[in-house]
Amino acid sequence: MHATLSMLLTQGGGHEAAGGGTFEPFFPGLVVLLPLVGFAVNGVLALRHAKASAAAVRAGGELELDGPSGRPATHTLPSFVGPGVILLAFLLTLVNFTRMLGAGLEEPAVVHYWTWMATSTFSVAAAVQLDPLSLVMMMVVTGVGFLIHVFSVGYMKDDPGYPRYFAYLNLFVFFMLVLVMGSSYGLMFVGWEGVGLCSYLLIGYWFSDKEKADAGKKAFIVNRIGDFGFLVAMFLLFVTFRTLDFVPVFRDAPETLAYGGGLVTAITLFFFLGATGKSAQIPLYIWLPDAMAGPTPVSALIHAATMVTAGVYMVARSSLLFALSPVGSATVATVGVLTALLAATIALRQNDIKKVLAYSTVSQLGYMFVGVGVGAYAAGIFHLMTHAFFKALLFLGSGAVIHSMHHALHHTHSHADAQDMRNMGGLKQFMPITWVVMWIATLAIAGVWPFAGFFSKDEIIWQIAAFGGAEHAPYPGLYTFIWVLALITAMLTAFYMTRLMVMTFHGTNRTGAHEARHLHEAPPVMWVPLAVLAVLSVFGGWVNVPAAIQESFLGGMGALPMSEWLHHFFEPVTATAHEIQLANLGEVAHHAPFGGGEVAWAVVSTVLALAIVLASTRIVGGWTVKPAAEDAEPVGFAKVLYHKWYVDELYDAVIVQPLLKVSRFSWKVVDAGIVDGSVNAVGYLARGLGWFGSLFQTGTVNTYAFILSLGVLVILGAVIF
Amino acid sequence: MITPAMVLSAILFVVGTFGVLVRRNAIIMFLCIELQLNAVNLAFVALSRIWGIEGQVFVFFVMTVAAAEAAVGLAIIISIFRHYETVNVDNFNLLKW
Numbered sequence: 001m002h003a004t005l006s007m008l009l010t011q012g013g014g015h016e017a018a019g020g021g022t023f024e025p026f027f028p029g030l031v032v033l034l035p036l037v038g039f040a041v042n043g044v045l046a047l048r049h050a051k052a053s054a055a056a057v058r059a060g061g062e063l064e065l066d067g068p069s070g071r072p073a074t075h076t077l078p079s080f081v082g083p084g085v086i087l088l089a090f091l092l093t094l095v096n097f098t099r100m101l102g103a104g105l106e107e108p109a110v111v112h113y114w115t116w117m118a119t120s121t122f123s124v125a126a127a128v129q130l131d132p133l134s135l136v137m138m139m140v141v142t143g144v145g146f147l148i149h150v151f152s153v154g155y156m157k158d159d160p161g162y163p164r165y166f167a168y169l170n171l172f173v174f175f176m177l178v179l180v181m182g183s184s185y186g187l188m189f190v191g192w193e194g195v196g197l198c199s200y201l202l203i204g205y206w207f208s209d210k211e212k213a214d215a216g217k218k219a220f221i222v223n224r225i226g227d228f229g230f231l232v233a234m235f236l237l238f239v240t241f242r243t244l245d246f247v248p249v250f251r252d253a254p255e256t257l258a259y260g261g262g263l264v265t266a267i268t269l270f271f272f273l274g275a276t277g278k279s280a281q282i283p284l285y286i287w288l289p290d291a292m293a294g295p296t297p298v299s300a301l302i303h304a305a306t307m308v309t310a311g312v313y314m315v316a317r318s319s320l321l322f323a324l325s326p327v328g329s330a331t332v333a334t335v336g337v338l339t340a341l342l343a344a345t346i347a348l349r350q351n352d353i354k355k356v357l358a359y360s361t362v363s364q365l366g367y368m369f370v371g372v373g374v375g376a377y378a379a380g381i382f383h384l385m386t387h388a389f390f391k392a393l394l395f396l397g398s399g400a401v402i403h404s405m406h407h408a409l410h411h412t413h414s415h416a417d418a419q420d421m422r423n424m425g426g427l428k429q430f431m432p433i434t435w436v437v438m439w440i441a442t443l444a445i446a447g448v449w450p451f452a453g454f455f456s457k458d459e460i461i462w463q464i465a466a467f468g469g470a471e472h473a474p475y476p477g478l479y480t481f482i483w484v485l486a487l488i489t490a491m492l493t494a495f496y497m498t499r500l501m502v503m504t505f506h507g508t509n510r511t512g513a514h515e516a517r518h519l520h521e522a523p524p525v526m527w528v529p530l531a532v533l534a535v536l537s538v539f540g541g542w543v544n545v546p547a548a549i550q551e552s553f554l555g556g557m558g559a560l561p562m563s564e565w566l567h568h569f570f571e572p573v574t575a576t577a578h579e580i581q582l583a584n585l586g587e588v589a590h591h592a593p594f595g596g597g598e599v600a601w602a603v604v605s606t607v608l609a610l611a612i613v614l615a616s617t618r619i620v621g622g623w624t625v626k627p628a629a630e631d632a633e634p635v636g637f638a639k640v641l642y643h644k645w646y647v648d649e650l651y652d653a654v655i656v657q658p659l660l661k662v663s664r665f666s667w668k669v670v671d672a673g674i675v676d677g678s679v680n681a682v683g684y685l686a687r688g689l690g691w692f693g694s695l696f697q698t699g700t701v702n703t704y705a706f707i708l709s710l711g712v713l714v715i716l717g718a719v720i721f
Numbered sequence: 722m723i724t725p726a727m728v729l730s731a732i733l734f735v736v737g738t739f740g741v742l743v744r745r746n747a748i749i750m751f752l753c754i755e756l757q758l759n760a761v762n763l764a765f766v767a768l769s770r771i772w773g774i775e776g777q778v779f780v781f782f783v784m785t786v787a788a789a790e791a792a793v794g795l796a797i798i799i800s801i802f803r804h805y806e807t808v809n810v811d812n813f814n815l816l817k818w
Contacts (some may be wrong), residue, residue, distance in 0.1 A: 694817075697817040698814065698817055699813075699814030699815060699816050699817030700810065700811065700814050701750070701810045701813065702741075702742055702743070702745070702810065705741050705742055706742050709738060709741075709742065
């Protein structure tokens, strides 16, 4: 154990780089270890609190958090330990990041700690891999994660399970870091399963509410289906390469796997099945909206900013495999855009503020998959990053709103739904800071220039057109179709987000006069993280401004500081994939399917987005929204959208009910009837034979003597004759 | 000379067997068992004329065992009689399922 610890604390050797200096990893093991330490500390506090609470209940009372002696240590320490370890991890990541900026890294830096599993043919090392991709993911996970931890301090401070909450949250960050830093598919799978576990624990955090516990189970079960795909893909990789480590797999893949071959297609499709589970794509997206049962900061961290993007990370990490499989890539892009469109249409008619954001997340994840599906791996990760900023901001902002609404409703003992936008309205006068930052995030997600989302979303849409127009592009018509759907989705996004803003913050207040007096702005511990995220949502997109846009008026004629920085930063990771693409598909196009270049379409999309935002503020502002209790069921097509295209009902009828019937058949007929029946029959047979035999035992001596004599006669007869 | 002895032995044995099977009085059944044993003894003695002395030796063993059996059996019957005040075996049928 001591040796292990000291190994974790070592820096790891230097890695020679071709250009520039040498990249020296700076305590990468500690980055992973710190959240685990936080989990251990908070976990112990949670257990202590549980014991104290149980003792209080046994004594006939209830544990008061705000007793005469102030809050117990179990509810004050996590405020420092929880965010503290993540902050340290973030600072360590930052050091690694700046070091990598200074060094031109050609090969990923793998820091090996110990061999985790070793057999003669199979071995998985506990090793972390540092390269541009994992570092950007680490920055997002620890950076956004830290802000959300801080927000949670304010949001969750009165919750009895406070230490348990931070224990789970720290554990989640630990597993997420294992996922993005692991140097092999094996370790990635450990993180993959671990974040699924934490997601389950946090969705069902308020487990005494059956609906919420069920939502946790749903997420877990749906994710298992995807994990099956991930596992099969790993098996296929292993039988092909005899290893799961990234470096040898990606080194050998171009020679071993034929371009467009059946094996690589199978591997990519199975990996993508895993991604549809974790990243909520058709057909496995149904768990994510239900996952909103968890605390809102959890929705922000796990179900918007980090965990659900694991699938995108995995596809980007496996970019080489996906580049080798045009069928796999086309599937990714098609499923991505269909999910984006479907989720966006559902979001149009949802009234729960978190449900709108949940479907918006599904939709934006679809965009990311379209990006990585058309070979724009940097663009996909770019959108992942900006989305982490503005979607975390939106969720935390909605958390601030719900927090305020909940307090107001609690004061008046109202049972109205604190998350239903129909019960809100006109909140901007009570919560001006939240209002401003939420608008920034809305403009960012809608793709309005110069907010972060504009650059990332526009790049993806442009890359679809460019990829579809490549010389030897497979299925060119398909990519035109995807491109059109992506544009339509962008417009829907602008509409439903504006609807959310207007229904929540504008118009007349619908909370009721008594409740309105208790509405308040979020405390600083909550709005400061919001402000930081708002700054990132504005400027976060500037790290990857396409050259064409930078030189045009949209880039301030070259005034924006960095051009395609992220794109170049990712080159060591994506270079081989791009070579394969270039060799097989040829140069990408420089004009969209219907003419026009990158700048032209960027202008069109941002003008459209802004126009839709402005128009829908007017349109939605003109609606008369009634509080939830008085509102009528929507009719016609709106009803279909309100009921989410009845997909849950469809799955229930097609999968759940038949499965239940088969299970019931197996239980009642096969198990209880045939299996138990045959065992019982043997028992009954033995009993019957025994009963028959007992008839001879009359207890009368003469009978015994008679039978004895008879037996002797029979034996004698047999001997003689 | 052997044949009449064997016939007598057979008759005695069958009488003894029927006695055991049809009588209910424990003492009578006991006597019938003795009759069977002695029928066999007779056969042993008779056949020892042909096969040698072993048959006669065997008779002594049978008589010894029969004496021991009579001692134990009579003791049991007396003890049963003390308990039930009868020696009718129809009353002794507790040893069953």
